[in-house]
Each structure stands twice: as structure tokens, then as C-alpha cells.
Amino acid sequence: MATSFNIIVGSQVWVENNEVAWIDGDVLEINDKQIKVACSSGKEVVTNLSCVYPKDPEFPECGVDDMTKLAYLHEPGVLQNLKSRFDMDEIYTYTGNILIAVNPFKRIPNIYDKTVMEKYKGVALGELNPHPYAIADMAYRQMVNEGISQSILVSGESGAGKTESTKNLMQYLAHMGGRSRADERSVEQQVLESNPVLEAFGNAKTLRNNNSSRFGKFVELQFNEKGRISGAAIRTYLLERSRVCQVSDPERSYHCFYMLCAAPPEVSEKYKLGDPRTFRYLNQSNCYQLTGVDESKEYLATKQAMGVVGISSDEQEAIFRVVAAVLHLGNIEFNRGSEPDSSQPKDDKSRFHLKTAAELFMCDETALQESFCQRVMVTRGESIKKSLDPNSAAITRDALAKIVYTRLFDWIVTKINNSIGQDAKSKFLIGVLDIYGFESFKTNSFEQFCINLTNEKLQQHFNQHVFKMEQEEYSKEEINWSYIEFVDNQDILDLIEKKPGGVLALLDEACMFPRSTHATFAEKLYQTFKDHKRFSKPKLSNTDFTICHYAGDVTYQSDFFLDKNKDYVVAEHQVLMNASKCSFVSSLFPPSSQDSSKASKFISIGSQFKQQLQALLETLSHTEPHYVRCVKPNNLLKPAIFDNLNILQQLRCGGVMEAIRISCAGFPTRKPFHEFIDRFKILSPNVVNISDEVEGSKILLEKANLEGYQIGKTKVFLRAGQMAEIDARRSEVLGRSATKIQKKFRGYSACNKFILLRTSAILIQTICRGEVARLCYEHRRRERACLRIQKNARMHHQRTHYKFMGSSVILIQKGMRGLAARSAYNYKRQTKAAIGIQSRCRQHLALRRYLKMRKVAIYAQSVFRKDLACKELRRLKKVASDTSALQDAKSKLEKEAKELAMRLQEEERTRADMEEAKNKENEKLQSAIKEMEVQLADMEEAKNKENEKLQSAIKEMEVQLADMEEAKNKENEKLQSAIKEMEVQLVLCYAP
Numbered sequence: 001m002a003t004s005f006n007i008i009v010g011s012q013v014w015v016e017n018n019e020v021a022w023i024d025g026d027v028l029e030i031n032d033k034q035i036k037v038a039c040s041s042g043k044e045v046v047t048n049l050s051c052v053y054p055k056d057p058e059f060p061e062c063g064v065d066d067m068t069k070l071a072y073l074h075e076p077g078v079l080q081n082l083k084s085r086f087d088m089d090e091i092y093t094y095t096g097n098i099l100i101a102v103n104p105f106k107r108i109p110n111i112y113d114k115t116v117m118e119k120y121k122g123v124a125l126g127e128l129n130p131h132p133y134a135i136a137d138m139a140y141r142q143m144v145n146e147g148i149s150q151s152i153l154v155s156g157e158s159g160a161g162k163t164e165s166t167k168n169l170m171q172y173l174a175h176m177g178g179r180s181r182a183d184e185r186s187v188e189q190q191v192l193e194s195n196p197v198l199e200a201f202g203n204a205k206t207l208r209n210n211n212s213s214r215f216g217k218f219v220e221l222q223f224n225e226k227g228r229i230s231g232a233a234i235r236t237y238l239l240e241r242s243r244v245c246q247v248s249d250p251e252r253s254y255h256c257f258y259m260l261c262a263a264p265p266e267v268s269e270k271y272k273l274g275d276p277r278t279f280r281y282l283n284q285s286n287c288y289q290l291t292g293v294d295e296s297k298e299y300l301a302t303k304q305a306m307g308v309v310g311i312s313s314d315e316q317e318a319i320f321r322v323v324a325a326v327l328h329l330g331n332i333e334f335n336r337g338s339e340p341d342s343s344q345p346k347d348d349k350s351r352f353h354l355k356t357a358a359e360l361f362m363c364d365e366t367a368l369q370e371s372f373c374q375r376v377m378v379t380r381g382e383s384i385k386k387s388l389d390p391n392s393a394a395i396t397r398d399a400l401a402k403i404v405y406t407r408l409f410d411w412i413v414t415k416i417n418n419s420i421g422q423d424a425k426s427k428f429l430i431g432v433l434d435i436y437g438f439e440s441f442k443t444n445s446f447e448q449f450c451i452n453l454t455n456e457k458l459q460q461h462f463n464q465h466v467f468k469m470e471q472e473e474y475s476k477e478e479i480n481w482s483y484i485e486f487v488d489n490q491d492i493l494d495l496i497e498k499k500p501g502g503v504l505a506l507l508d509e510a511c512m513f514p515r516s517t518h519a520t521f522a523e524k525l526y527q528t529f530k531d532h533k534r535f536s537k538p539k540l541s542n543t544d545f546t547i548c549h550y551a552g553d554v555t556y557q558s559d560f561f562l563d564k565n566k567d568y569v570v571a572e573h574q575v576l577m578n579a580s581k582c583s584f585v586s587s588l589f590p591p592s593s594q595d596s597s598k599a600s601k602f603i604s605i606g607s608q609f610k611q612q613l614q615a616l617l618e619t620l621s622h623t624e625p626h627y628v629r630c631v632k633p634n635n636l637l638k639p640a641i642f643d644n645l646n647i648l649q650q651l652r653c654g655g656v657m658e659a660i661r662i663s664c665a666g667f668p669t670r671k672p673f674h675e676f677i678d679r680f681k682i683l684s685p686n687v688v689n690i691s692d693e694v695e696g697s698k699i700l701l702e703k704a705n706l707e708g709y710q711i712g713k714t715k716v717f718l719r720a721g722q723m724a725e726i727d728a729r730r731s732e733v734l735g736r737s738a739t740k741i742q743k744k745f746r747g748y749s750a751c752n753k754f755i756l757l758r759t760s761a762i763l764i765q766t767i768c769r770g771e772v773a774r775l776c777y778e779h780r781r782r783e784r785a786c787l788r789i790q791k792n793a794r795m796h797h798q799r800t801h802y803k804f805m806g807s808s809v810i811l812i813q814k815g816m817r818g819l820a821a822r823s824a825y826n827y828k829r830q831t832k833a834a835i836g837i838q839s840r841c842r843q844h845l846a847l848r849r850y851l852k853m854r855k856v857a858i859y860a861q862s863v864f865r866k867d868l869a870c871k872e873l874r875r876l877k878k879v880a881s882d883t884s885a886l887q888d889a890k891s892k893l894e895k896e897a898k899e900l901a902m903r904l905q906e907e908e909r910t911r912a913d914m915e916e917a918k919n920k921e922n923e924k925l926q927s928a929i930k931e932m933e934v935q936l937a938d939m940e941e942a943k944n945k946e947n948e949k950l951q952s953a954i955k956e957m958e959v960q961l962a963d964m965e966e967a968k969n970k971e972n973e974k975l976q977s978a979i980k981e982m983e984v985q986l987v988l989c990y991a992p
């Protein structure tokens, strides 16, 4: 595909890159076979010329809806196109008639509804945006118009969106071929309704998809001659049996197991179920729950869906009994029995599960145990029983679980088919095949082998079809196609299924031979295929083998192929099931397989699988195929991530690159005449005047010196690389034309530049003069303004100074007056206090004199009265002596004298009291005088302190005044310097 010889310096190219598969860039240098490219990532890369691909410089930003419209049909071009479209939520793209669907991992609104279906009705493929509806419509039209059965093959890796695409296809076909009667549930409705039941039993959470279908499905819609759906059948293939017994973290087993464990208590009690963590078939992985899924609700929803597809409640009960029995089987463990190489249930727990399983299967517990622990071999009509060791017993137990589950799944599918109803008289059918794509894991077992063989078969079918379509296109355009090389994978198919001698035949042979082991089988393979270019032996293993499939190399483990025990058990359990009293369990095994004579015969799983595959291919061969290739854009299952390397791998595995290779082998580039002329008319401009497009195209092709191309009826067909060649010519002519245009343009722009410069110079001068005048005026204005500012500044300064001085003086005066007033007040207070003291003193002195005087007076009076009394006494004594009367008078006088003496005593006492009171008064006066003296001393001290304070306030004020004077001086200096600065600025402004 590389067209390196047309790449020149400056060309845009694609270079291989480890991180993004292909990166674009511009060619910097070409030396012999080496090329230097400046990549868009900023790096420069030197690589081989043959390793780069040309990039379409005119690639439309939103991509093209059909890969065949790409100017360059190669890997980087295909990737770029898919990515551009994916970024714009255009997830569907055609490659001819093949639809590529990139999983958006988000709901894209308004692209799947009845209105959109109506839009696609009867519209030719390619006229509207690529869509599964367009593919379904094409199939439906072809069936109706040409009367040929159709098939739509949907493929892709797990999580790529096959089931979603299949649903879309089915919905469209149901819309087109559905019955108008609304009174009964239509066939198509029933087919769509069967999905939840199939998903419950056939889907599981895997690393790559939370709801991964673990089986292939071919839904056959049968139509009558009017194009109405008259019946349907669902065929399933290759249910992943190993998942029943073996789950790896963080995957899960089939959904139905978890649903049943979460069923209402009366149900789980009936089946003796409970926490899924207690069952070995489920607890090998730590994943039990799906985010956003309520298993108990799912159980009820599944039961309801089973009812909708015609599974009665008795049958539902039987189905769940078998599901529960499978879980109990997993918990039966074995240890060594009493005899050598024999086995028995390990403990009570195992015996409980054995008993429960037997009850649920409705068979004899001992018979069930024997079927695990013994093998029956029939030789020459004689049957021999051989004990099995614990390991072999465990294998037979798992084999039973797997076969029962597989049969149960098949039974459900058959039941759904019977309920939907087949139309034996149907004219034609449209089948939609949803099957998993090519698988290559670290460990690949027989299951991967079968899947990959199916994919090889389908790929051959696909190649033949694409080849046929190419041929049809060439025939339609009436061009010669005899030399197209057909890409075939027949050699791989021969390697696997040739009889005798193919891998499958050798496997059958090895299984028949009792002593064969996986090592002898592998050795046989190595010997037989040692020179086969599609077969190899891995260096680090003596039992594995590698097959080089069309999509890549896969290494298989031979020990997974030769599981003879498993297959004997398959046959024996059929007998066992025959013995079950449960009609449902017996019905899981079709009558032909219940023939006990087959008990010891080996029934090859490979053969069983080949029969199914053969039947599928047989059906497909009678149909016209259509292809939908689903692509998973990233392994994180997140929207808006387009992982180039991953996608490229899927495109290769899905045969998209193969389809491109087939078309590249012929004429990969085809352009309608008008588009071709439009793109390349520059090579010979006269062609636009030629009315005949074929003639015009031929002239252009000759001009480009191309050979080997073909002219069809409506298109030009170019060989691989020729588009790049003619594009290179076009680039050359475009380059030359560009030089001429540049020359003219440069002359014209130089002239324009000169005129512009002159006009600009005049304009600049005018502007400069104007500017000078404006500056002059501005200078004067500033000068005036400056003077005014100075004047105002000075005025402001003086006013501030005056105000400041005024307020300072008032403040000082206020302080001084306050000081004087306080001194006067104190003086008055002291004077008043002194007068008070003096008056007290005088009062005291007067009181002393008065008291002294009164005392003297009283004393004088009493002396005088005493004298009088004495005189009287003497007189009375004299009288008394004269008479008794005188006696009385005498006693009276004595009494009076006594009284007088008492009064004297009293007066003496009063005088003493008064003396005492006087002393007290004196003491009080003395203390009052002392207090006053203290007060006077305090007042003197307070006055002194006040004086000191006033003195310090005056000093402070003087300091403040000095500071203010200093600040004022500084302010003055600042103003002076500002004025000076302004003057300098003014001078500078007016400076020339």
C-alpha cells in the first residue's frame, strides 16, 4: 500500500508510532531510502521510506461516511477517519457495504427511535448517515425485492456492542415486518422479549463487559411472501461451559445463580440456598454484586420475563431447582475411600450438599454419588465398574454441573422457540448472527479454539463475500477484474478440520485411544505439522501449540483438549438423568442421547461443536450476508476515549483491514468522473471545457502518466498508490502556480507598500507638527497652572501656619488661665479654712473664759451664800438655843445646811463634769486643729503638686510648640522642594 515513490519534501505523511499507531508529519528530507519527518507531536523521526504512508492534505475535518471515499485507503487513513467521526458522535461508518460501529459507551440521543426508522425506510445505502437501520433496511429490501434470504453478521470482541447492534437491527426488522394487529403479542415482540431470559442464563460479568453474552446467537426471522414476520427461531452456539464451575476474579458466573441466591427467603429456603459466598462455584471470585443491580428485583423480573416467553410457573420452579442443584454440586468435596483409588464424600457438609442436589434432581442419592465416584465401561456387551480417585470424582462432578447447565440453557432456548412458533411454510428469512469475535488470552483452552475456528470460518465466508462484492462492483462498472488476488485462509481451516490429519481429527483419535495423554497428543501434533507454516511449537513448552490465525497467533494448552473423563461422564450422566424421577430433568436430555448403549462411548465435544458450526454455515450459505463490525474504542469502557492501537488490532481481527486489502488488490480508489475532474482539472485546465466526463478524465490520467487504471461507467478506478502519484503531480502544478502567484503578489504588495509608506510619512509629519503646537500650548498652560498652584500652595501654607499658631496660643492661654483660676480657688479655700480655724479658736477661748467666769461667780455666790447661811446658822443657833423652836429651826437650818452642802457637792460634781467636758472639748479642738493643720499641709502639698503639674504641662506645651514649629518648617521645606520640582518640570516641558 505504501506509495513512497510519490512522497517529496514537504509532503504530509503518516509515520508508524508505538503509542498512537500512526502519527502525522511533514517530510523534511529524503536521502536515498531514509526519510526525515517533522511529526505533529514536535519530534523529528528518521525512518525507512517504505514505512511511511501519504496523508490526504484535503481530508475533511468531519471524516467521510464511507472508507472507500478516502483518497488513501490505508491503516492510518482508516483510523483517522474513524477517530474524526467518533469525536463528533458519528459512531457508524461504512467500508463499502460493511458497517463499522464504534461503541460510544454513552447514549447518543435521537438516533434510535421510530422517527429515525421511518427516515431509513426504503432509502438506498449511503444516502443517509451510516446506521444499523440502513443495513437492516438493505437486507429487508433485498429479501422482498429479490426473494433471497438474508443474514446480518454482527461481530466484534466482548463489549464492542454486538448485542446492542443486534437489538437495533431486530427492532428495525420488527418495525418493517411487524404485524399491524395489536390484539395479540407478535412474533417479533416475543423475540425481543426473550432477551432478558437469555441474558439471565447466558450472560455474566466479565473483565471486558458487565453484561457479557457468553454464547453465540443466531436469530432467524421468518417472513411470508408479503414480507411480514410469520415465525422466528433463536439458535444459540457455544455457551461458555467452563464458567459454571470456574470463575476468575473479578468476573462472575451466570447472572441466574446470584439472582436465585437473592430470591425471597421462602424461595432460597426451599432450595437451601443463601449467601453466594458459601458456594464454591461462585466464591472463587470476590465479585458478587453488580453496581446498580438489585439481584432480588432481577429474580422477579426474570420470572416475569420467563412468563412472557411462555415458561409456566411449574417449569420456572423446575428450572430454578436445577440451577440450585448445580450450586450444591459444587460444594460436594471428595476424599479417599476405603479401597485403593476410590473416593467418597469428604464430610457431613459434602453429604448434605449431595443429598440436597439429589433431592433437587429428584434422583437417588446413592446413584448420584456412584456416578461421581465410579466409571462404567462397556466392553463387548459387558459393563465394568471402575472406582475413581477423589480428583477424578471432582472432575466428574464439575462435568455434570456443566452439562446439566448447558442442557438447561438449550432447553430454555427450545422452549422460547416453541412458544414463539416457527413458520414451516415461510418463504425466506433474515438471520441476525451475534457471535463473539476472535479470542486470544494468556491461557487458551478448547473453548477459544472453537471460537477462533468459528471466526476463521466466518472470515472465509466474509472474504469470499467481499471479494464477490468487489467483483460485482467491477462488473457493474464493466471493468476488467481478472487479476484481483483472492486472500484466503483455507490453509488454516485445513490445518484444523481436514479429515483425516487435521487438529480436530487427531484430537478425536487421541480421545479414542485410552492411553493417550495431552503430552502424546501434543507430540503427535508437532510431528504432523512440523513443516506447516500456520503451526508452531512454543519454545518454552512441550505440550502447547500455536496456530497462526488470520487475526494473529494464538497459543493453546493441549491439556484442556484432552479431558476424556469429562466426556465419559457426559455419557454416564445421561443415563443418570434418565433415571431421575423428575420429568423436567429427564427432558433436558433429548431421547437420542438417553440411549444407555452410548454410556461408554466417547462423545467428542469437538464433533458436537462442528455439527453446530456446519449447520450455521449451511444456513448462512443460503443467505445474502451483510456485515456489522463492532469496535470497542477502549478497555476502560468509558466514553470519548479512542485507543488507536486497540482499535487497529480489532479492525485487523474483524477483517476490516482484510476487506481493505481485498479492495487494495484491485482498484482501492474510485472516484466519480465529476469529482475526479474537479480535483485534478489543474493538471490540464482545458478539461473543464470538455462536456464528455470520460474523455476529460482520460486526458487527466494521460497527463499524469498513469498506467493500469480502469475507466468504469461512472467512476475512475485507480490502483493502490496511483492516487498518491496523481496527487503528487497535482501538488507540483499547485507548487508552480503558487510560485507565480507569490511573485505577482510580492510585486503588487511592494508597490502598495511604497505608496503606503509615502502617505504614511506625510501623515506622520502633519501629526508631528500638530503635536509640537499642542506641546507648546500645553507648556504655557502648565506654566500658568504652575504659578497658580504655587500661589495657592503658599496661601494654603500661610493659612495653615496662622491657624496652627492661633490654636496653639489659645491652647497655652487656656492652660495659663486654668492654672491661675485653680491657684485663686485654692487660696480662697485656704483662707476660708484659716478663718474657720480662727473662729473655732476664738470660740474656744471665749467658752473657756465664760466657764472660768461662771465657775468663779458660782464659787463666789456659794461662798457668799455660805457666809449668809453661816450667819443665819449662827443666828438660828442662837435662837434655837433659846427655844425648842429654835431647835427646830436649828434642825431646819441643819437640813438646809445639809442641802446646801449637797448642792455644793453637786455643783462641785457639775464643775468637775464641766471640767471634764471642757477638757474633752479642748482635746477635740486640739485634734480638729491638728486635722486642719494636716489638711492645710495636704492642701499645701496638693497645691505644690498642681503647680508642678502645671509647670510640666507648660513645659510639654513648649516642647509640642517646638515640635510643631519643626514640623511646620519641614512642611515648608517640602512645599518649597515640590514647587521647585514643578518649576523644573515646567522648564523641561518647555525645553525644545
Ligand SMILES: Nc1ncnc2c1ncn2[C@@H]1O[C@H](COP(=O)(O)OP(=O)(O)OP(=O)(O)O)[C@@H](O)[C@H]1O
Residues within 6 Å of the ligand: 103, 104, 105, 106, 107, 108, 156, 157, 158, 159, 160, 161, 162, 163, 164, 165, 208, 209, 211, 212, 213, 214, 436, 630
Ligand atoms: N450503540 C450503543 N450506544 C450506547 N451504548 C452502547 C452501544 N453499544 C454498546 N453500548 C454499551 O456497551 C456495553 C456493551 O455492549 P454489548 O453488551 O452490546 O457488547 P457485546 O459485544 O455484545 O459484548 P459481549 O460479547 O461480551 O456480550 C453495553 O452494555 C452498552 O452500555
